[in-house]
Amino acid sequence: MRHRTFLVLVLLMALIAAACGDDGGTDTTTAEGAATTEGEAGAAPDLEGVELSLWGWSSSDAENQALTDLVTQFSEETGAVASFQPQAEYDVALQAALTSGDPPDVFYVDSFRLPDLADAGALAPVPDGAVSNPDDIFPSLREAFTFNDTWYCPPKDFSTLGLVYDPEVLEAAGVAVPTTWEELAAAAEALTTGDAAAIAAGTAQAGLSMGVEYPRWGAFMFQNGAAMTNEDNTAMTLDTPEAREALEFVAGLYQDGFAVKPAAVDAGWAGEAFGQGKAAMVIEGNWLPPAMDADFPDANYAVAELPAGPAGPGNFAFTVCYGVAADAANPDASWALVEHLTNEEGSLAWTEAFTVMPARESAAAAWTESHPDLEAFVAGADYAHRWGFVPGFGDVLGVFNPGLEGVVDGNMTLDQVIADTTAAGEGVLEG
Amino acid sequence: MAVETPPTVSEAAPATGPLKVGRGTQLKGAGSLGWLFSAPAFIGLLVFVAIPIVLTAWVSLRDWSGLVSPFNTEYIGFENYNELLFEDGVRRTDFALSIRNNFYYVLFVVPMQTTIAFVLAVILNNKFLRGKGFFRTSYYFPSITSSIAVTLIFLFLFQTQGAVNAILPGDAINWFNNANGLFHNALGVIGIDQPPAFMVENDFMGVTFWQWIAGPSVAMFAIILLVTWTTIGTFMLIFLAGLQSIPESVDEAAKVDGASTFQTFWHITIPLMRPTIFFVVTIGLIATWQVFDQIYAASFGGPQKTTLTPAFLTYFQSFRNSEAALGAAIAMMLLVVIVVFTFVQRRFISSSGER
Numbered sequence: 196m197r198h199r200t201f202l203v204l205v206l207l208m209a210l211i212a213a214a215c216g217d218d219g220g221t222d223t224t225t226a227e228g229a230a231t232t233e234g235e236a237g238a239a240p241d242l243e244g245v246e247l248s249l250w251g252w253s254s255s256d257a258e259n260q261a262l263t264d265l266v267t268q269f270s271e272e273t274g275a276v277a278s279f280q281p282q283a284e285y286d287v288a289l290q291a292a293l294t295s296g297d298p299p300d301v302f303y304v305d306s307f308r309l310p311d312l313a314d315a316g317a318l319a320p321v322p323d324g325a326v327s328n329p330d331d332i333f334p335s336l337r338e339a340f341t342f343n344d345t346w347y348c349p350p351k352d353f354s355t356l357g358l359v360y361d362p363e364v365l366e367a368a369g370v371a372v373p374t375t376w377e378e379l380a381a382a383a384e385a386l387t388t389g390d391a392a393a394i395a396a397g398t399a400q401a402g403l404s405m406g407v408e409y410p411r412w413g414a415f416m417f418q419n420g421a422a423m424t425n426e427d428n429t430a431m432t433l434d435t436p437e438a439r440e441a442l443e444f445v446a447g448l449y450q451d452g453f454a455v456k457p458a459a460v461d462a463g464w465a466g467e468a469f470g471q472g473k474a475a476m477v478i479e480g481n482w483l484p485p486a487m488d489a490d491f492p493d494a495n496y497a498v499a500e501l502p503a504g505p506a507g508p509g510n511f512a513f514t515v516c517y518g519v520a521a522d523a524a525n526p527d528a529s530w531a532l533v534e535h536l537t538n539e540e541g542s543l544a545w546t547e548a549f550t551v552m553p554a555r556e557s558a559a560a561a562w563t564e565s566h567p568d569l570e571a572f573v574a575g576a577d578y579a580h581r582w583g584f585v586p587g588f589g590d591v592l593g594v595f596n597p598g599l600e601g602v603v604d605g606n607m608t609l610d611q612v613i614a615d616t617t618a619a620g621e622g623v624l625e626g
Numbered sequence: 627m628a629v630e631t632p633p634t635v636s637e638a639a640p641a642t643g644p645l646k647v648g649r650g651t652q653l654k655g656a657g658s659l660g661w662l663f664s665a666p667a668f669i670g671l672l673v674f675v676a677i678p679i680v681l682t683a684w685v686s687l688r689d690w691s692g693l694v695s696p697f698n699t700e701y702i703g704f705e706n707y708n709e710l711l712f713e714d715g716v717r718r719t720d721f722a723l724s725i726r727n728n729f730y731y732v733l734f735v736v737p738m739q740t741t742i743a744f745v746l747a748v749i750l751n752n753k754f755l756r757g758k759g760f761f762r763t764s765y766y767f768p769s770i771t772s773s774i775a776v777t778l779i780f781l782f783l784f785q786t787q788g789a790v791n792a793i794l795p796g797d798a799i800n801w802f803n804n805a806n807g808l809f810h811n812a813l814g815v816i817g818i819d820q821p822p823a824f825m826v827e828n829d830f831m832g833v834t835f836w837q838w839i840a841g842p843s844v845a846m847f848a849i850i851l852l853v854t855w856t857t858i859g860t861f862m863l864i865f866l867a868g869l870q871s872i873p874e875s876v877d878e879a880a881k882v883d884g885a886s887t888f889q890t891f892w893h894i895t896i897p898l899m900r901p902t903i904f905f906v907v908t909i910g911l912i913a914t915w916q917v918f919d920q921i922y923a924a925s926f927g928g929p930q931k932t933t934l935t936p937a938f939l940t941y942f943q944s945f946r947n948s949e950a951a952l953g954a955a956i957a958m959m960l961l962v963v964i965v966v967f968t969f970v971q972r973r974f975i976s977s978s979g980e981r
Contacts, residue, residue: 295695597931
């Protein structure tokens with residue numbers, strides 16, 4: 196019976212597909228034809244006329260243009276017809292394309308999403324030799340795109356967190372840039388000049404503004420030698436004295452009124468609170484400088500490394516890679532494009548004009564030279580942890596983040612949050 | 627697509643047989659022409675409504691992440707439903723919370739939008755009112771404005787420094803960032819700020835009784851006000867059309883019999899408007915159980931999951947958490963909820979009073 200229903204459905208779908216036009220089909224055949232004519236190892240594949248699409252989300256016009264330029268350069272050098280196509284509602288667009296079996300040739304994959312995509316079999320692993328000099332890529336970033344011991348894609352660039360502060364405000368208050376938790380707490384207290392309502396009204400300033408979520412608070416856990424899960428993501432380690440101490444420290448800053456969540460002071464995110472002068476310090480990443488330039492060109496900021504905790508420094512590496520679909524129409528050409536975008540030349544060309552950092556150690560020095568004021572972000576890479584867990588872990592952060600909000604708002608206890616999150620995490624990790 | 631298919635349908639028509647009325651060729655042709663003319667709508671319904679529903683039901687029984695073709699997936703029976711309804715865990719709790727949140731949303735929005743729209747329609751139906759066109763347009767205007775644009779305006783209105791806080795007395799709060807339940811707040815006012823022990827110790831579907839009776843959060847209430855404001859215009863127009871179809875002679879007859887204005891309204895207007903009220907409440911119920919865009923733009927399910935709704939959860943599980951089959955299962959459950967509510971209110975409206 197089930198088979199009959201299934202058959203009817205398939206037939207219906209086939210009818211619809213046939214009726215809805217066949218322009219997708221012709222593309223695939225030409226691409227497949229091209230793929231079979233090439234493939235001699237070592238020799239540059241003949242990409243003349245091969246159509247390639249690169250999907251990503253759009254960050255800014257300048258970035259779209261820079262990536263388009265790089266892709267155009269690839270087309271000119273190889274004869275392929277490659278294009279960058281930024282997608283609105285990226286997740287939905289990509290999912291629809293993958294499901295319909297007609298995925299883009301190359302697409303962005305966030306490190307947090309990688310386990311989901313790899314587990315579903317949607318991504319092709321990196322073929323041997325497709326990416327030049329892989330050891331040059333920061334190991335933590337390669338690891339971020341490794342799932343079940345398979346490396347899936349080379350990183351496009353990365354970002355870390357830094358302590359962004361207003362140097363004038365700190366100087367006026369006689370506060371030194373904090374380098375430890377104690378100094379951070381003292382600085383936040385000294386720089387806070389009123390309560391949330393006054394800060395929202397613009398008549399006072401908070402010492403610190405930071406989103407109430409794991410991708411910020413987690414850094415403090417690392418700084419205290421704690422983590423959400425163990426190294427190989429097989430067990431929850433949130434219910435430890437170290438993790439509790441770290442979360443208590445951060446929650447205490449909010450409860451004392453020295454740190455505010457952005458929404459409490461009418462800001463969409465911490466960067467906005469900083470730009471509006473509602474916070475003297477924020478903890479944000481490499482994406483903050485371009486946002487300041489665009490929205491608050493008069494904002495005065497400097498970046499320092501995150502203060503170190505009792506167990507030393509700790510940070511996150513947020514990164515995105517160029518993935519190739521498992522059923523890509525033209526894998527060789529797709530990997531050639533990925534190589535062009537991520538080799539030493541490509542990764543420096545891409546990051547040089549922007550504030551995101553190159554994923555290759557060989558390019559780091561040149562980047563730091565052109566971004567001396569953002570050196571603290573590069574330093575963070577040395578002790579950064581990966582941003583990503585196992586498939587389905589989004590559910591666990593879906594318990595943790597609202598729980599932290601509850602702690603900050605005073606309607607939940609940290610014990611409750613730790614217990615709930617641990618229970619949720621065990622459910623996911625045991626699979 | 628529509629151009630190619632009609633011939634197929636008209637070819638098939640003789641097989642099912644045109645109406646045999648025995649009047650020769652003219653009506654025979656009309657039978658297939660009828661099929662031909664209704665074909666575009668019929669195909670549209672089939673392709674965009676019937677097949678998607680069947681497919682949704684089908685994928686909800688499979689282990690489908692949404693990242694590969696659903697046809698290569700494993701059949702897992704009612705596992706997704708089991709996870710949503712019976713298995714202790716995040717997913718059941720989230721689903722229960724989304725049902726709770728949406729229930730309170732419906733509980734507030736449907737009566738508010740129906741009564742306000744009805745009252746406005748009655749006022750606008752007064753033949754001595756001047757400037758009707760102006761009022762009609764201004765009440766209808768929010769309905770034709772993009773819901774995202776309206777939501778963004780409301781975000782500004784309801785923030786700490788927003789206009790709403792400036793008017794209202796008391797402490798300024800960011801409404802869209804406040805997770806406190808209205809009923810909890812009300813209980814707090816009469817001195818019950820600590821839940822009784824049995825209400826926190828016992829739970830249903832992973833949500834404690836105390837949380838079940840929380841009422842809509844302040845954030846959800848802001849969305850309730852927003853949606854009520856944007857939808858009353860549409861329903862007012864529907865009521866207005868209904869009111870205008872009531873013959874004046876009925877009203878006049880009532881007046882001749884000595885009925886007061888209120889008696890006329892209560893005993894003549896409302897019973898005659900029953901079909902329209904039924905229509906508006908039904909449409910309202912269906913739409914409110916599917917609330918999505920305002921949540922997506924304003925709160926993304928937060929603060930503390932108090933604006934999570936089944937429709938939003940479907941989106942979140944399908945496209946953010948790579949659990950498309952689970953999302954499909956939530957969508958099917960939502961369908962059941964809507965059907966049940968529609969039947970219940972249908973019985974309620976048609977049985978209260980003689981038809």
